Amino acid sequence: MEIRKITGEHFQTEVTEAGMPVLVEFYSESCSPCKAQLPILETAAAEACDVKFCKVSVDDDPELARRFDVTVVPTMLIMNGEKIFRRIAGFQPLEDILEYLEM
Secondary structure (H helix, E strand, O other): OOEEEOOHHHHHHHHHOOOOOEEEEEEOOOOHHHHHHHHHHHHHHHHOOOOEEEEEEOOOOHHHHHHOOOOOOOEEEEEEOOEEEEEEEOOOOHHHHHHHOOO
């Protein structure tokens, strides 16, 4: 499954109304850990078929980042509907991400 880049304009449709768990990564193009996290998330997205993956640029959409109290990038939220099941800050290895997705 691909990682979809979204903005606040599409957040409700893509995340809260997805009808499935969603991992949302908040990132910045200038963030080295975010760049290192991307291939790991792409692998996780390929392995976790029952989870949707989205990403939000804090540079392009700082209001959405503030709405979810994102102060560090990368920050990942695992959500289902409007409920946040897990908040993960900082770079994470593949094994940990896959474990977090076993809700």
